Amino acid sequence: MARREDDNFDSGSDAHVARERAAARELRTSRWWQSLIQNAMCQYCGVALDAKTATMDHVLPVSRGGRSTKGNVVPSCKPCNTAKRDQSIL
């Protein structure tokens, strides 16, 4: 019987989550993110955000294999980020 391809797949594993959460902390302090959130909009509800109110949302959640990369994070207000949790769409 064929071995299931995803048996050894790292995504969603504790190691993956720990690594990407750490990467997100670093990305949050990056010049790229800090300038992005100076004058941003929540990607889900459109509310205006600034450096104090913006949160970093993973489009594909880390818990589902998403990475902490520029292509996978968007500014989001806290209520939307909390409501979204580990879904990839709101």
Ligand SMILES: [Zn+2]
């Ligand atoms: Zn929002």
